[in-house]
Amino acid sequence: MSMFCFQCQEALKNVGCSAMAGVCGKTSEVSNLQDLLIYTVKGVALVNQQAREAGINRPETDRLIMDGLFATITNANFDDESIIRRIEKALHERETIKESLKEAGVYKESLYPDYATWSGHRYSFISKSEEKQVGILATDNEDMRSLRSLVLFGLKGMAAYAEHALNLGHKSDDICDFTEKALVATEDDTLSVDDLVALVMETGKFGVDVMALLDNANTSTYGHPEMTEVEIGVRDNPAILVSGHDLKDFEELLEQTAGTGVDVYTHSEMLPANYYPAFKKYDHFVGNYGNAWWKQKEEFESFNGPVLFTTNCIVPPKASYSDRIYTTGATGYPGFKHIPDRTEGGKKDFSEIVAHAKKLPAPTGIEEGTIIGGFAHNQVTQLADKVVDAVKTGAIRKFFVMAGCDGRMKSRDYYTEFAKTLPEDTVILTAGCAKYRYNKLPLGDIGGIPRVLDAGQCNDSYSLAVVAMKLKEIFELNDINELPIEYNLAWYEQKAVIVLLALLHLGVKDIKLGPTLPAFLSPNVAKVLVEKFGISGMTNVEEDMAALMG
Missing domain, CATH: 3.40.50.2030 (Rossmann fold)
Structure with missing residues (x-):
């Protein structure tokens, strides 16, 4: 049994994992079952859209959809039994919704495609998961497949953030509604390339919304991060x-x-x-x-x-x-x-x-000392006067957003070397595990402002956007791209995809993305991103430094 998966940065040969196991370690069986879970969740989304229209949708359905998406994120779930139970639960939820629709007199079975009607027992899931229409390769047109993938992988990232917020009692019906509509749209053959491009950008808009939702959930529950x-x-x-x-x-x-x-x-x-x-x-x-x-x-x-x-x-x-x-x-x-x-x-x-x-021994120490963090938007806003003065006096020449994911490829040493090479009048704004490439370097400070300002987790990239918008306001600029901020981002999985789409929605241009451009970007889709947004891949430290500092 073979698989095909190209959702993460480790996609084999930057094309896709298509053998008996992925580079991440998941088996082809697990990969295909995850595809079937997404296929089934799309069916739940379709019938629940009708339930929403009738005012009879249930909150349990929203959580099931988010959890189904979240469980298929790279490196989250390698357990075939766990995925099978989720498929069974999704099938049951889908049929429960249909019964509610029948009771309400609004059942529309004639509208349902295979992903909303297929049924089976767990012993048949493997064979069903191998059917062509279930996986990402069901879309033959490369550009349509690329755009559908951008939407789907963005939705997976959104679902992760939405579930964290939901665990803290914060929920947006608009985000849940959009997630369902977008899932159904990835199966809609009537949509054009232009329709899907618009959907990609709309996904970015809801990416901003879900990160704002989670930011509010975290800070209202636990307080604002502090230095x-x-x-x-x-x-x-x-x-x-x-x-x-x-x-x-x-x-x-x-x-x-x-x-x-x-x-x-x-x-x-x-x-x-x-x-x-x-x-x-x-x-x-x-x-x-x-x-x-x-x-x-x-x-x-x-x-x-x-x-x-x-x-x-x-x-x-x-x-x-x-x-x-x-x-x-x-x-x-x-x-x-x-x-x-x-x-x-x-x-x-x-x-x-x-x-x-x-029953176990204490940890064995591997390092000593401290590292500094906690520079989310509220903390940076408190330092705004000091930051603005440093920019106006030339003490800070540029900010570099080096957020995103870390990974095991040797090429990621680039980010450590880039940080080491940055001039001493520059500051790194970071979020996500990409920071581990440089957060323990002795980079010092500028007038008491640490040269590495860590906002937090990958979802706290929202904080970096808030900081940028605040600086735009303070400096009375018309365009966020007029700020002395450069973007050199690392990506690995789908939460980084929604962060990227969110930045594009906010109008950020000229983002450098590495260590490789996503395998799911077709040449034509990549060309659109390059021409419209100035996205580029990394080359080497010297060339990229010269371009970004220039």
Whole structure:
């Protein structure tokens, strides 16, 4: 059984993974089942659009759609059984909605295509997943396939952020409605290239909306991130390491480890939890351990304690520590213990992982000292006068947005070298795990302003956009592109795709994107992005530095 997947930056030969396993480590069976899950979720979206029109849609459906999209993000879920259960749940939800439509007298079965009518039992899912119309290659026209992929992968990124917000009680019906319409549109053969281009841009608009929604959810719940020195050393207590992005999971784990003698550390994209005031009251919250997601094989080994994945970025583990890995939410991996979802109004039960931690040794230290972060839009706004003065006096010549994802390719050393080469009168604005390429370099400060301003997680790229818009207002400029800000972004998976589309919606131009342009961009679609928005790939540090500084 073969697969085809080109949704992430590691797509084989920058074309697509099409053998028995992806570069990420997922099997062809899992890849095809994920395609079938998306296919089925599109059917749920179609019938739920009719339910919305009739005013009988259920909130459970919105969560199911978001979770189905989220579970197929790169490195989130490698567990075929977990994906199969989601397909079964989606099929059941779809038929439940149809029954509601029948009861309301608005059932329109004649309108339903295969993705809204197919049925089967789990033993038939594999064969169904191999049918041509299920996967991305169902679209023969390369440009249409490219545009549909841009929309779909953007929706996956949106769903991740929407689910985090939903976990904190924040939801937008407009975002849910658009997600459904866009999913259905990716199966609509009547749409033209121009229609799909417009849909891509509309996806970017809702990308801004969903990041604003999550920003409000996080800050209203936990306070605004503030400038913080984060410890990167270790203590002598047994501990739990938390990776991923979900702050609700992190909060509940902190509550349940308080007073147990078990410490808690963040890893990779959970680092920004250190910046939120609400979490600083926990004495057993120590700091951050390690670096970006792709180094986890060495770092999980030396951590010694259990690791909790709240979202994606799982690397297939070594056997030596695989029994210490726990997943929750949309994540999954064969053999890993999975912590079930919270019930309505309840909390997740982390007692098993806490008990496990107590039996294991304390972490082995891998570094010492501190790193500084917490420069989301509220904190930077407080520094606005100092920043503006530095720009006006020439102390700061340019800002470089170096946000996005990190990855394991050797070519990503480029970002470290680029940061080292930047003139001393420049400042890096960052968010996402791309920061691990340079956030521990001794780059110093400019008049007390650190030269690396970390806003937080990948979704906090929204903060960078807010900062840019604020500076545009302060300097009384007509165009955001008139600011002394350059964009040199790294991407890896679908949350980076929605961040990119959001920036394009905001009118940002001349973005440099690397280490490779997405494999799902056809030559014609790539040409449109180059000509309309000035998007370009990275070359080498010297050439790119000269172009961007010039």
